[in-house]
Amino acid sequence: MKVTIAIPFYNAEEYLPDAIRSVFAQTFQDWELLLIDDGSTDNSLSIAKSIKDDRVRVFSDGKNKKLARRLNEVTLLAKYDYILRMDADDLMLPNRIEKQLEIIINDNVDIVTSGVYSVLNNLEIVGIRGMNYNSVKFQDILSRKVGITHAALLAKKSWYERNKYDETLSIAQDLDLWLRTSKKDDLKIISIAEPLYIYREENNVTKKKLLRAYNNERNMIRKYGETSFNELIFKSYLKSLAVVVLGLIGKIDILQKNRGKKVISTKQIDTYHDAILKIKSTKVGGMDE
CATH class of the missing domain: 1.10.287 (Helix Hairpins)
Structure with a gap:
């Protein structure tokens, strides 16, 4: 069983290296990594191209096509039957792929998402958020009673082939996709509250x-x-x-704190810091030489 990991990026030189390190730090190692440049003007593309690992493929056409088009391209480029995505300024816990892959196979669903550690740009924890559910209703998504963490998805490639992002949307492409697919009863998803994803939300709360x-x-x-x-x-x-x-x-910073308002246990804090230490100490051939 192999997984395609996709990281579209645009001018992410400050955070991209750690996002990539969090891929290499995974307990599950049978993956390919697609690094898709969206017309960056900083050093992001050079960072991606510096990596020396046969599992990594870098794509750049010099154009700024925006996220929805790039995510549809991922489906076309992916070699494997499962696609895991993340944002270029985020990180993931070392056991993310292993846990999500086990769920999606054993429970025969199309999508698995997880809880997140909500953090500032300096990786200071603000809180955690996430929900446990094994099905979702259209009306609950529309009313925002149920959340689906887009960047924390692991999904079957076949689901993405049936359900493409609306490329005319520059924002809320994920919400549109959830509403569209749930309305036609094609959103078989499991969410676990356990935080497996580290989400830098500071730049989004403006x-x-x-x-x-x-x-x-x-x-x-x-x-x-x-x-x-x-x-x-x-x-x-x-x-x-x-x-x-x-x-x-x-x-405005009050809203950042409210996004991750769940109480964090000592164990969760320890797990987070252990993950950061492992990610930071993971060396990527070429990039860290």
């Missing part, structure tokens, strides 16, 4: 990005909403209003 995200949320509700339409739109506008108010008083 006034501009949050307002854009909530505007797209309303677009999704208008596009797919069937019941509770007015209620969901109203709640979305309230969230936008909260962002505006917090922005005016300089308290």
Whole structure:
């Protein structure tokens, strides 16, 4: 059993090396790594090309096509039947692939996602978030009662072949995909609350990005909403209003803390720090020479 790991990247030179190290630090080693450049203008592509390992393939066409198109390209490029993705500024725990692969095979589902450690750019833990469920309903996704962590997915390639990202969307491509596939009963997913992914969310929690995200949320509700339409739109506008108010008083960071508000146990903190130590000490041929 082999896995394709995909990391699309754009101007990620500060964080890309550690993302790559977290791949090489995995307990499961039967993988290929696709590094897909989206027209970077910094040193990211040079970092990717420096790696000396036959399992790593680097793709660059010099264009900035955005995430949705790059993720559809991953499906075309992937050699193996399972595709695991991550963002270029994130990391994953060393046992992520091993655990998620075991679940997706044993439970015969199309997708497995996990909880995350929510961290600042310097890897300081803000909190953890995640949910346990073995099925999901369309209405729960639309109302945001159920969360699906996009970057923490392991999915069957065959599922992606049936269900492509909407390349006309510059944001919320994941929410659109969940709504579209659940509506046609093609979203067989398991989520585990255990945090297997390290998610740098600091750059996402800005006034501009949050307002854009909530505007797209309303677009999704208008596009797919069937019941509770007015209620969901109203709640979305309230969230936008909260962002505006917090922005005016300089308290946007409160929203970062709320994203990872679950209490962290001593064991989880120890697991996190052990993972960071292992990732940081993992050497990648070519890149770390």
